[in-house]
Amino acid sequence: TIPKTQTAAVVPAHGSPLEIRHDHPVVQPEDLKPGECLVKLISTGVCHTDLHCAKNDWPVASIVPLVGGHEGVGTVVAIGAHTAGSPVKLGDRVGIKWLASSCLKCEFCRKGLEQVCPKGQYSGFTIDGTFQEYCRSDVQHVTPIPDNLDSAEAASILCAGITVYRAIKYSKSQIGDWIVFPGAGGGLGHLAVQYAAAMGLRVLAIDTGAEKKDLVMSLGAEKWIDFKESKDLVKDIIAATDGLGPHTAVITAATSAAYEQAVDYLRPGGTLMAVGLPGHATLNAGIFQTVVKSINIQGSYVGNRQDAFEALDIASRGKVKVVFKTKPLEALKETYEALEAGTIAGRIVLNF
Ligand code: 8ID
Numbered sequence: 018t019i020p021k022t023q024t025a026a027v028v029p030a031h032g033s034p035l036e037i038r039h040d041h042p043v044v045q046p047e048d049l050k051p052g053e054c055l056v057k058l059i060s061t062g063v064c065h066t067d068l069h070c071a072k073n074d075w076p077v078a079s080i081v082p083l084v085g086g087h088e089g090v091g092t093v094v095a096i097g098a099h100t101a102g103s104p105v106k107l108g109d110r111v112g113i114k115w116l117a118s119s120c121l122k123c124e125f126c127r128k129g130l131e132q133v134c135p136k137g138q139y140s141g142f143t144i145d146g147t148f149q150e151y152c153r154s155d156v157q158h159v160t161p162i163p164d165n166l167d168s169a170e171a172a173s174i175l176c177a178g179i180t181v182y183r184a185i186k187y188s189k190s191q192i193g194d195w196i197v198f199p200g201a202g203g204g205l206g207h208l209a210v211q212y213a214a215a216m217g218l219r220v221l222a223i224d225t226g227a228e229k230k231d232l233v234m235s236l237g238a239e240k241w242i243d244f245k246e247s248k249d250l251v252k253d254i255i256a257a258t259d260g261l262g263p264h265t266a267v268i269t270a271a272t273s274a275a276y277e278q279a280v281d282y283l284r285p286g287g288t289l290m291a292v293g294l295p296g297h298a299t300l301n302a303g304i305f306q307t308v309v310k311s312i313n314i315q316g317s318y319v320g321n322r323q324d325a326f327e328a329l330d331i332a333s334r335g336k337v338k339v340v341f342k343t344k345p346l347e348a349l350k351e352t353y354e355a356l357e358a359g360t361i362a363g364r365i366v367l368n369f
Pocket residue numbers: 063064065066067069176177180199200201202203204205206223224225229244269270271272274275291292293294295317318319320356359361363
């Protein structure tokens with residue numbers, strides 16, 4: 018039976034502190050719309066995006082009160098009445114990702130760019146997310162979790178993994194190319210290092226501190242630069258990548274500083290993939306350099322259902338492992354503080 022109330026982490030209003038509530042209402046099965054399912058959560062990762070939403074530092078605001086979270090794994094415990102052709106059934110273990118639902122009928126959905134569907138709903142942003150025991154999602158958009166992946170292990174693939182996997186895939190990097198990840202020691206970055214290494218790319222990891230250095234080098238990075246120690250980042254990056262600069266830069270840091278010099282250090286013909294989402298920052302690429310170096314600049318936004326499937330499949334085959342520490346839901350506030358301070362190597366996963 019589905020309880021009427023549950024424990025949830027709630028942002029009551031923008032700028033007001035997070036509250037752990039034990040009497041938060043649970044969506045009841047009879048309240049689900051056709052096409053929706055109710056998932057009883059087992060684990061959820063904490064993404065830097067959740068912190069942006071709680072702080073309201075983006076140009077677009079989330080709903081409030083807000084239950085954040087979009088890296089959830091749990092079990093389907095109810096499916097809305099009159100749901101036709103559900104790819105999942107009661108008892109299935111599924112993942113809840115940032116893109117909670119889309120219309121599946123518009124041009125963007127047809128083209129596999131469902132992340133930008135005008136009717137898209139986003140977990141922990143436009144609808145309540147995974148920082149609660151029971152979360153509603155869309156039967157078409159929840160992602161089946163491979164049997165051999167533990168729920169806590171799988172959780173952060175649902176956002177961090179999908180996002181970096183897609184960004185690398187769409188960068189069209191080729192085997193043997195140099196790829197640089199500013200932000201390599203964070204949640205997205207440490208997975209990016211592994212997907213890239215698995216694809217035969219040569220990884221230059223950029224972040225700060227010995228713990229993150231040891232982490233990324235153990236995960237397959239070939240070279241490391243500490244951005245706080247480098248006196249001339251452009252020069253150091255070019256020197257580290259055969260004197261020509263990396264073919265690809267995927268920016269996985271949450272600051273605009275990490276974007277600033279990318280066009281200067283990229284190899285001619287190279288690609289800048291914008292992934293990290295610093296609040297109101299703009300991309301200041303010199304037009305002259307961009308043109309005469311023939312630089313490609315692209316944005317990459319999470320991933321579609323197929324990207325989700327592929328990112329999890331690669332993880333289930335042991336090519337990519339989320340490095341995480343587990344905590345209870347009550348530790349969300351301290352997790353936000355640590356994300357803000359930049360002290361988390363890998364991810365924090367909350368277990369229910
Ligand atoms: O779809 C998308 N594009 C998408 C999906 C998911 C997350 C975008 N994001 C965004 C988040 O909203 C956030 O802005 O990606 C960013 C990174 O998310 P995260 O990996 O969850 O954050 P983190 O774990 O805090 O890691 C960030 C790392 O960046 C380093 C920090 O030390 C940390 O390890 N870093 C910073 I801050 N500034 C840096 C710099 N100048 C830097 N590394 C190199 N150079």
